[in-house]
Amino acid sequence: MRKDRVYYLCLILSGLMLFFPGKTAAQQNSENSDSVEAVDLLSRAAWLFNENKLSEANELALESLQLSSSFSNSSLEEKILSLLASIQISSGKPEDAIPYYLRSIVIFEETSDTFGLVNTSSNLAGIYYGLEAYEKAGSYYKKAINYLPPDYYTEKASFFEDLGFCSLNSGNPDSAIVCFSMMKQNMLADGQDDTKALYYLVKACNEAGRYDESLVYNQALFSRFENLSDYRKMSEIKNNVAYNLTILKRYTEASEAWKEAIKYAELANSPPADQAILSSNTGICLQNMGKWKQAIPYLRKAVIKYDEAGAISEKAGVQDVLAQIYFAHGDLYNAGLNSSESIQSARISGNASQLSQSCFTYSKILREGNDPIKALEYYEEYLRIRDSLQFINRMEEEKLAGLKLDLEQSEKELNLKVREEQVKKLTIKQLTLQLEKEEKEKALMLREKEVDNLEKERLRQSLEIGNQKHAAEQAAREKKILEQESRIKDLRLEQDSRKQMEQQQEISLLETQKERDALLIERQKAAKQAMILIIVLTALAALSILYNLITARRKNILLAKQKKEIQEQNANLEQKNDEISAQRDEIEAQRDMVFTQKEEIEQIHTEITKSIEYARKIQTSILPKPAELAELVKESFVFFRPRDIVSGDFYWFTRLENTTVISVADCTGHGVPGAIMSMLGMSLLKEIVLKEYITQPAVILRRLRKEIVNALGQKGESGEQRDGMDMALISIHHDTGIIEFAGAFNPMYLIRNKDDKASPGPGQLAVENDARSLYIIQADKMPIAHYDRMDKFNNEEFRFNEGDQFYLFTDGFADQFGGPLGKKFMYKPFMKLLLQNSALPMEKQGQRLSSAFEKWKGDIEQIDDVCVIGISL
Numbered sequence: 001m002r003k004d005r006v007y008y009l010c011l012i013l014s015g016l017m018l019f020f021p022g023k024t025a026a027q028q029n030s031e032n033s034d035s036v037e038a039v040d041l042l043s044r045a046a047w048l049f050n051e052n053k054l055s056e057a058n059e060l061a062l063e064s065l066q067l068s069s070s071f072s073n074s075s076l077e078e079k080i081l082s083l084l085a086s087i088q089i090s091s092g093k094p095e096d097a098i099p100y101y102l103r104s105i106v107i108f109e110e111t112s113d114t115f116g117l118v119n120t121s122s123n124l125a126g127i128y129y130g131l132e133a134y135e136k137a138g139s140y141y142k143k144a145i146n147y148l149p150p151d152y153y154t155e156k157a158s159f160f161e162d163l164g165f166c167s168l169n170s171g172n173p174d175s176a177i178v179c180f181s182m183m184k185q186n187m188l189a190d191g192q193d194d195t196k197a198l199y200y201l202v203k204a205c206n207e208a209g210r211y212d213e214s215l216v217y218n219q220a221l222f223s224r225f226e227n228l229s230d231y232r233k234m235s236e237i238k239n240n241v242a243y244n245l246t247i248l249k250r251y252t253e254a255s256e257a258w259k260e261a262i263k264y265a266e267l268a269n270s271p272p273a274d275q276a277i278l279s280s281n282t283g284i285c286l287q288n289m290g291k292w293k294q295a296i297p298y299l300r301k302a303v304i305k306y307d308e309a310g311a312i313s314e315k316a317g318v319q320d321v322l323a324q325i326y327f328a329h330g331d332l333y334n335a336g337l338n339s340s341e342s343i344q345s346a347r348i349s350g351n352a353s354q355l356s357q358s359c360f361t362y363s364k365i366l367r368e369g370n371d372p373i374k375a376l377e378y379y380e381e382y383l384r385i386r387d388s389l390q391f392i393n394r395m396e397e398e399k400l401a402g403l404k405l406d407l408e409q410s411e412k413e414l415n416l417k418v419r420e421e422q423v424k425k426l427t428i429k430q431l432t433l434q435l436e437k438e439e440k441e442k443a444l445m446l447r448e449k450e451v452d453n454l455e456k457e458r459l460r461q462s463l464e465i466g467n468q469k470h471a472a473e474q475a476a477r478e479k480k481i482l483e484q485e486s487r488i489k490d491l492r493l494e495q496d497s498r499k500q501m502e503q504q505q506e507i508s509l510l511e512t513q514k515e516r517d518a519l520l521i522e523r524q525k526a527a528k529q530a531m532i533l534i535i536v537l538t539a540l541a542a543l544s545i546l547y548n549l550i551t552a553r554r555k556n557i558l559l560a561k562q563k564k565e566i567q568e569q570n571a572n573l574e575q576k577n578d579e580i581s582a583q584r585d586e587i588e589a590q591r592d593m594v595f596t597q598k599e600e601i602e603q604i605h606t607e608i609t610k611s612i613e614y615a616r617k618i619q620t621s622i623l624p625k626p627a628e629l630a631e632l633v634k635e636s637f638v639f640f641r642p643r644d645i646v647s648g649d650f651y652w653f654t655r656l657e658n659t660t661v662i663s664v665a666d667c668t669g670h671g672v673p674g675a676i677m678s679m680l681g682m683s684l685l686k687e688i689v690l691k692e693y694i695t696q697p698a699v700i701l702r703r704l705r706k707e708i709v710n711a712l713g714q715k716g717e718s719g720e721q722r723d724g725m726d727m728a729l730i731s732i733h734h735d736t737g738i739i740e741f742a743g744a745f746n747p748m749y750l751i752r753n754k755d756d757k758a759s760p761g762p763g764q765l766a767v768e769n770d771a772r773s774l775y776i777i778q779a780d781k782m783p784i785a786h787y788d789r790m791d792k793f794n795n796e797e798f799r800f801n802e803g804d805q806f807y808l809f810t811d812g813f814a815d816q817f818g819g820p821l822g823k824k825f826m827y828k829p830f831m832k833l834l835l836q837n838s839a840l841p842m843e844k845q846g847q848r849l850s851s852a853f854e855k856w857k858g859d860i861e862q863i864d865d866v867c868v869i870g871i872s873l
Helices: 003-018 033-050 054-068 074-090 094-111 114-130 134-147 153-169 173-189 195-208 211-227 231-247 251-267 272-288 292-309 312-328 332-349 352-368 372-516 521-622 626-630 671-691 697-712 827-837 842-857
Strands: 635-641 649-656 659-667 725-733 738-744 748-753 764-768 772-777 796-799 805-809 866-872
Touching: 033 054, 033 074, 054 074, 074 094, 074 114, 094 114, 114 134, 114 153, 134 153, 153 173, 153 195, 173 195, 195 211, 195 231, 211 231, 231 251, 231 272, 251 272, 272 292, 272 312, 292 312, 312 332, 312 352, 332 352, 352 372, 521 671, 626 635, 635 649, 635 842, 649 671, 649 866, 659 671, 659 805, 659 866, 671 697, 671 725, 697 725, 697 738, 725 805, 748 827, 764 827, 772 827, 827 842, 842 866
Parallel strands: none
Antiparallel strands: 635 866, 649 659, 659 725, 725 738, 738 796, 748 772, 748 805, 764 772, 805 866
């Protein structure tokens, strides 16, 4: 893959992303003036970009981005970022597009936009490929592949192709073979011709030294082109077959294959340069077979064909081969002639590497021909060119390494900055939501108050209706009493009336009696008896009426008393009702207050938990990936178990030239305070190791202690908080086989085979079994902080043996309570557990360690952060 191809592919993808259909901010909220202005600025910037007015387009796009930050519209923000990235790429500064793509990835992750993630990851990969940061490019191609749905075979095949070339350029051809195999598999699944994939597999197998596999792929290609009678391709593939056979030292088959390749090239009337390659390869093969005389005609023919093709540099190479063949067989004349012609061709072509080789060959020929002065002259020219080329190559390698390091650091800083911006946005969003919630709660409280007022009004009305009902009943009772009194009056009037009638009758009878006294004596007697009877009856009636009056009066007195008692009871009931209403209101107010406080506490807890969860994501992104450690050492595992969401323990490792630095640290505190200390520790370690190029553990710890003390403003005063960290740190020098260790309270364990040829382990022997011994390399009894003892840290240095296993750890595992008695695990059982599992692969050891920890802990709460790293060399 060429840089320009990646560059323009990235540019095209960026342009396509800019114009993906989506709902604009103006359509979402036409009343938002900032949104409308941001969209307008974006449209003008896009027009200027299409008109190739990049500077003006960049200014408007940045202004649009700044405006869009005042409202939430991820779709609009992503389009602006995509346009800004495209502007940087078109301006010839693709590295400046990286921050915009990184911010786009965050947006796509939040919105779960799979295809946005695919396009942006592939764009970033293309930029890194163009900057020759092939490993970084490969990581983004992998992300793009992972984001794609399973049935997107064409796209996957393309990404696997790019990933394969990243692996090839990174010096990892075995990985490239896997990628090109996946490319082939996806092409077949999509019904495509996989010939291109076969070509790539041949190239990767050759670079990996897997020539048998390359031969198989070449033969498969030859069969395809043979069926098509494509002589030119048949010649090309036969040349590759012959090359594989030559490397495999099957010279006879190789020479026959090259002769066939030449025959097919002549049938295809191939260009002179192609025929020259075949002739030179055939000649070299014959030379390797010891048939140097037969090889010379082919090599001379190659010189002629290269001359026809104008390939002067290649011509110089073949002439140098001819000179070496003649020199090897004692023909100094022809050797000198061909070598001088090779030097002349190399000078014309400007190929410094070939010129250096030709000068070296000519110096040997001259020295053998008794011309030492001239031989020395050419040898010095050879040395001068070689040193110059080595210097240039070394400068380019250092420049590339520096660029890779800068890009890596820059991306991490950009990622951290993007995450910080995301945290700010999240905080603002949370505050906005909190304000909205408070407004809703106020409205809810007002509605509840209105409901309470309505309830009180309903109770008042109910009480009033009760009073009215009671008053009506009272009025009915009074009316009944009045009716009784009225009846009594009527009875009295009736009695008076009856008395008057009786008196009139008595007078009438007396008068009648006077008149008839003489006439009816007998009737007088009867009249007297009747009178007596009437008087008796009247008396009885009077007594009856009197009794009724007394009884009615007593009833009225009783009714009046009952009325008074009822009125008093009503008054008491009203007072008690008021007291109950007041108590109910107070209870409801207290209940509402408790409920509100509960909701506030739950909200605060939720927000704190979300913040800590996000802090965990940030801490996890900063921690190096355990898989990266496996690339630095033979085997490894990382057992990392925070007590809370975030951890005060941390681990860190890096590779600096031929040295690997690994550390495990236990910071003061747990949770968020410990996590902040761990992030400070990792940041300072990167500064000390990567920027200051310090790899000696004792010096690193001393420098780290100085920076921690300065950063926390520790002065050693009485009562001062002594925050800091305990740490174990090693430096593995792969080129010398030396390992260095220094520790602040935290030691290191070494497990070494009990082999007669192996040297005894350094440090103190702690436990052993039939096959292995565990040694403790002690740490200094002082932390990375201001302390009573501020001496230099000791630097332990020893040579490591093959199969040595090293363990760095914090105190979390040994201090964990558990088991049947609820006691600490302790360090002695921890050593025995490591020694017991030491025969297993490191990955399996990590799994056993995790299982043992969970089994020991059981239902008991984890009391501390735990971190254990094991490595095998």
